[in-house]
Amino acid sequence: MSEQHASVAPLPTHHAAAMRGRDPHEHHRVATPLELLFDLTFVIAFGIAGSQLAHLLAEGHYAAGLTGFGLAMFAVCWAWVNFSWFASAFDTDDWIYRLTTMVQMVGVLILALGLPQMFESIDKGAHVDNGIMVLGYVIMRVAMIFQWLRAARQTPDRRAACLSYATAISIAQIGWIVLIFVDMPLLPTCLCAAMLILIEMAGPVIAERRGGGTPWHAHHIAERYGLLAIITLGEGVVGTVASISAIVGEQGWNLDAVLICVAGTGLTFGMWWLYFLLPSGQILHHFRNRAFVWGYGHMLIFASIAATGAGLHVAAYYIEHKAHIGAVAAVLTVATPVGAYILLIFAHYVYLLRRMEAFYLWLLAGAGILLVLPLIAASVGVSMTVCLTVLMLAPLVPVIGYEARGHRYGNRALARALGTPI
Numbered sequence: 001m002s003e004q005h006a007s008v009a010p011l012p013t014h015h016a017a018a019m020r021g022r023d024p025h026e027h028h029r030v031a032t033p034l035e036l037l038f039d040l041t042f043v044i045a046f047g048i049a050g051s052q053l054a055h056l057l058a059e060g061h062y063a064a065g066l067t068g069f070g071l072a073m074f075a076v077c078w079a080w081v082n083f084s085w086f087a088s089a090f091d092t093d094d095w096i097y098r099l100t101t102m103v104q105m106v107g108v109l110i111l112a113l114g115l116p117q118m119f120e121s122i123d124k125g126a127h128v129d130n131g132i133m134v135l136g137y138v139i140m141r142v143a144m145i146f147q148w149l150r151a152a153r154q155t156p157d158r159r160a161a162c163l164s165y166a167t168a169i170s171i172a173q174i175g176w177i178v179l180i181f182v183d184m185p186l187l188p189t190c191l192c193a194a195m196l197i198l199i200e201m202a203g204p205v206i207a208e209r210r211g212g213g214t215p216w217h218a219h220h221i222a223e224r225y226g227l228l229a230i231i232t233l234g235e236g237v238v239g240t241v242a243s244i245s246a247i248v249g250e251q252g253w254n255l256d257a258v259l260i261c262v263a264g265t266g267l268t269f270g271m272w273w274l275y276f277l278l279p280s281g282q283i284l285h286h287f288r289n290r291a292f293v294w295g296y297g298h299m300l301i302f303a304s305i306a307a308t309g310a311g312l313h314v315a316a317y318y319i320e321h322k323a324h325i326g327a328v329a330a331v332l333t334v335a336t337p338v339g340a341y342i343l344l345i346f347a348h349y350v351y352l353l354r355r356m357e358a359f360y361l362w363l364l365a366g367a368g369i370l371l372v373l374p375l376i377a378a379s380v381g382v383s384m385t386v387c388l389t390v391l392m393l394a395p396l397v398p399v400i401g402y403e404a405r406g407h408r409y410g411n412r413a414l415a416r417a418l419g420t421p422i
Contacts, residue, residue: 168203240264
């Protein structure tokens with residue numbers, strides 16, 4: 001009996017390789033293990049930012065909490081966004097790329113460890129103690145400068161775009177470093193931060209218009225954003241556990257604990273289902289110019305998801321009688337980010353498909369009613385668990401509407417956009 005030798009795939013190696021740019025039409029392009037490992041560091045960052053926001057909201061310090069949360073979310077999300085788009089275009093997975101990514105992971109952790117000091121200083125109102133946070137951010141961004149310069153040297157046809165990225169990041173980092181050493185009051189610091197944020201966000205807009213831009217992969221990018229949305233939704237699960245623990249600690253296992261479990265899990269599940277109704281990959285593959293609004297807008301989506309988890313933490317504080325706000329305010333800390341999330345998903349859906357239907361407005365109205373009802377219920381003394389259970393239904397309205405009827409409108413709009421038969 002003759003032996004048949006099947007071909008054996010070679011073992012992987014990670015020797016230095018030329019950074020030539022990936023094929024934007026590559027089949028079966030998926031997230032790499034390194035990208036998934038990189039994402040895990042953001043679990044820590046989102047968790048700390050959400051925890052700090054919840055604490056300040058429960059104390060009634062809304063302005064300080066939202067200001068700190070806004071700065072934290074920009075730093076965290078923007079660093080992730082830049083890495084992910086670069087990886088989609090130039091991931092070589094050699095040892096140089098891997099070690100540079102590890103440096104960025106260290107930067108994420110340093111940034112996360114600096115968030116409590118930043119929140120506390122904003123709450124006190126004297127100045128912004130953002131030195132550790134900015135240090136972590138700069139470490140991540142300097143590593144990205146190295147990556148862009150490497151791509152510029154080894155990918156001549158994309159050199160102009162890569163150098164534009166490196167230049168914009170370098171200018172912004174000089175400004176961020178200055179903020180570490182210059183002690184200014186809160187308002188001037190926020191104004192300087194806003195200017196630097198504009199520089200950071202203008203960089204990709206300029207770069208992608210030079211030398212043909214970068215060869216990012218639409219379906220890969222859509223998957224990466226979806227994975228970060230899932231990671232951020234984990235804050236909702238953590239918030240649910242905190243609320244359940246608060247009830248069990250006060251009353252033991254009872255109906256309220258079960259309702260909170262259903263409400264928190266159902267809310268997270270509904271938001272997850274709603275997110276993945278977006279036809280992002282298909283549209284971005286055909287209309288690459290829509291990537292900026294889609295990509296930048298997602299930072300607000302991620303922030304609203306993380307804020308929802310923080311709101312569930314506030315509900316836990318309220319149940320434990322540790323919050324210094326009323327029931328309506330506590331419910332509002334959950335209802336507001338959930339409402340923002342639903343609006344943002346609808347806005348992205350309409351933007352991608354370039355089509356608005358009256359049916360969508362009815363779904364928004366239905367979701368809106370279920371966001372307002374818990375506030376009314378809380379104002380007349382209905383328990384927090386019942387209010388959150390009603391609130392859970394808000395994202396399920398557009399989900400059910402889409403599955404029952406809305407997908408027909410979406411299919412027609414998608415076929416019209418792509419020029420294909422229905």
